[in-house]
Amino acid sequence: MGKFKIAHTMIRVLDLDHSLEFYKEALGFEEVKRRDEPKYEFTLVFLGDGSPNCHQLELTYNYGQGVPYDLGTAYGHLAVVVDDLETAHADHKAKGYNPTEPKGLSGDGKPRYYFITDPDGYKIEIIRN
Structure with a gap:
């Protein structure tokens, strides 16, 4: 079996711009890449700390989500x-x-x-x- 390395953690966000502002201002994270998928109605934005091959935080924005997500008790x-x-x-x-x-x-x-x-x-x- 090959060696595994953690790549990213994904969270769903209600307001992508607000979340991007928070993670950039509060933690100094930088946008690493973005993937817009209008056909499937979502945008993915990957954030990192600027170091090479860092673990990334994926912000998933689903179009039309009008109410906050239920974070549940597992997170x-x-x-x-x-x-x-x-x-x-x-x-x-x-x-x-x-x-x-x-x-x-x-x-x-x-x-x-x-x-x-x-x-x-x-x-x-x-x-x-």
């Missing part, structure tokens, strides 16, 4: 790492993303992560690198 969160947790937290707070307070699990009292929420309600964990 947990998307996680990203950042070198400077405190600066990222302050920036997210200043931009109105309502981050949770940073928390830690290691017992040393040092904050390790916090969460923000995207326009569709998906939770994003920001983790100290």
Whole structure:
């Protein structure tokens, strides 16, 4: 059997432009590629962190979706790492993303992560690198 590498994670979004703005502004993601399929009534936009061969986030926009998606109970969160947790937290707070307070699990009292929420309600964990 060959070696497997994770390629992307897909989430459905209600307002593609709003979601693109969020992921670019809040996390610095860049559009890697886009695929418009008017015949099948959807657009796919792949976002990455700028590094070569990075794991990508696929935003799927289905034409005519008039109501928010039900995220259900199976989805947990998307996680990203950042070198400077405190600066990222302050920036997210200043931009109105309502981050949770940073928390830690290691017992040393040092904050390790916090969460923000995207326009569709998906939770994003920001983790100290």
